[in-house]
Ligand SMILES: NC(=O)c1ccc[n+]([C@@H]2O[C@H](COP(=O)([O-])OP(=O)(O)OC[C@H]3O[C@@H](n4cnc5c(N)ncnc54)[C@H](O)[C@@H]3O)[C@@H](O)[C@H]2O)c1
C-alpha cells in the first residue's frame with residue numbers, strides 16, 4: 001500500500017528525508033495552495049504536513065476522505081481545528097522541542113533590539129541620518145524581566161535573561177516555588193509579575209484563557225515605560241490596547257514576531273516608531289527547521305506504518321516505559337471489547353473497565369480507548385479509532401468508567417470489561433499469558449480459556465446430558481468443523497456456557513438450526 005503525503009508549507013528538505021527515503025510513501029509538496037485549492041487537493045491524501053502557514057480548517061478535514069494524520073512541524077497547533085481532527089479520527093502530531101532554542105534566541109534578540117533601538121537606528125542610518133541622540137537605549141542589567149508562560153521557551157528565555165544579569169520573575173499556573181527557586185527566579189501572579197517588570201515577554205499558547213490576557217486593564221497595572229515582547233502567538237496581546245498604550249507613552253517599546261492576523265502587509269502597530277517587528281521568524285533557523293521536519297516526518301511515518309507516535313496532540317502521549325508494558329495488551333483489550341459487544345448484540349449505554357495485577361500501577365488510558373474502539377466498531381465501523389473512540393462514546397451518550405482493582409483472581413494481569421445495555425449487563429475478562437498470548441478467561445460468571453481470535457459460537461444452555469453431542473452433530477451437518485471447545489456451568493444441572501471455536505463463520509442457516517435446539521437458550525456467533 002502506498003500512502004500519499006501532502007506538504008503544504010515550506011519544510012526543510014533534509015528534514016523530510018525520513019519520508020522521502022521511506023518505501024511506499026508518495027510525497028506531493030505544494031506550498032502555494034489557496035484554501036479552496038487545499039480542500040480540493042486533500043481529498044485522497046493520507047497525511048498532511050504543515051507549518052503555521054496552512055489553515056487546517058474543519059472544512060479541509062471533512063473533505064479529506066483518507067486523512068489519517070496531520071503533522072505540524074513546530075509547536076503551535078492553533079492553525080489546525082483539533083476538534084474537527086479528533087471527530088474525524090485524524091491524529092495530530094507536532095514537533096514541540098525542535099524550535100525551542102531558536103524561539104528563545106529570537107526573543108532575546110528582540111529584547112536587545114528594542115532596548116537599544118537597533119532596528120530604528122539602522123533604518124535611520126540606511127536613510128542617511130546619523131542620529132545618536134534619538135536612539136539612546138536602556139541597559140538590561142538589573143532590569144526585571146516578567147515571563148508569562150514558563151514552558152519550554154519561557155524557561156529558556158529566563159535562563160538567557162539571567163545571563164544578561166536581569167532579574168527574572170515568572171507567572172505560569174504550573175510554576176511551583178521549588179521550581180522557581182531551582183531556576184533562581186521569582187514568581188507571582190500574573191498581576192504581580194506584570195506590575196514589577198521593566199520588560200514583559202509572553203510565552204503561552206493561544207488559548208481561550210490567554211487570548212487578550214495582556215489587555216487595557218493589564219497595561220494599567222504595568223510600570224510606565226515598560227517594554228513588551230511577543231514571540232509566542234498573536235492574540236495573547238490585545239493589539240488595539242497595545243497601540244493605545246504605546247501612543248499614551250505607557251509602553252516605551254514593543255517587539256513583535258507574531259500578530260493577530262497573519263500574514264499582512266499593512267499593520268497600524270508598524271506605523272509606530274516604538275515597534276520592532278519580524279514576520280513570525282521565531283522558528284526560522286536552519287537548525288530548527290531541520291529538527292522539526294525530522295521529528296514530524298518520523299511521527300507521520302510511524303503512524304502510517306502502525307507504530308506509536310511520539311508527539312500526539314489530540315491523544316495523551318504515553319511515556320515510553322509505560323508503552324513498553326501496555327503494548328502487548330492492545331490486541332487483547334480491543335478483542336475483549338469486540339467480543340462483548342457481539343455477545344450483547346445491542347448498543348452499550350455504559351462501559352466499565354477494570355484492570356488488575358501487572359496493570360494496577362500503570363497508566364491504562366490507551367487500553368481503555370482501545371477497548372472502547374473495539375466496542376464502537378460494531379456499529380460505527382472503521383470510522384472509529386483510538387483518536388476519536390472516547391469522543392464518539394461521549395457523543396453517543398455512552399458512559400466510560402475505568403478503575404483498578406487488586407483482585408487478580410489468580411491471574412498476573414486481568415482486564416475485565418462490563419457492558420450495560422438497556423436490557424442486560426454482561427462481562428468478559430481476559431489475560432495475557434506469559435509467552436502464550438491473549439486468553440478470554442471469564443464470560444459473565446463462567447470460567448473459560450479461549451484465544452480471542454477467529455470464529456466462535458457462544459452458547460448458553462442447561463447443563464444436561466446430550467447437549468454437547470447435539471450441538472456437535474448439528475455443526476457437522478452444516479459442514480462446520482469444531483477447533484476447540486470450553487464448557488462451564490453454575491452448578492450440576494444449572495445454567496451452562498459453551499464456547500466453541502470453529503473453522504469458518506457460523507452462517508445464518510446453522511445459527512437458526514442451533515437456536516432451534518430446545519436445550520439451547522442463547523446462541524451468538526462472534527467473529528474476531
Ligand atoms: N514565534 C515562533 O516562531 C514560535 C516558535 C515556537 C513556539 N512559538 C509559540 O511559543 C509559545 C510557547 O511555546 P512552548 O514550546 O514554550 O510551549 P509550552 O507548552 O512548553 O509552554 C507554554 C506554557 O504556557 C503556560 N500557560 C498556559 N496557560 C497560561 C496562562 N493562562 N498564564 C500563564 N502561563 C500559561 C503553560 O503552563 C506552559 O508552561 C506557543 O504559543 C508556541 O506556539 C512561537
Ligand SMILES: O=C(O)CC[C@@H](O)C(=O)O
Nearest residue numbers: 051052074075076283284
Ligand atoms: O512554522 C513556523 O515557522 C512557526 C512555528 C512556531 O510558530 C511554532 O509554534 O512552532
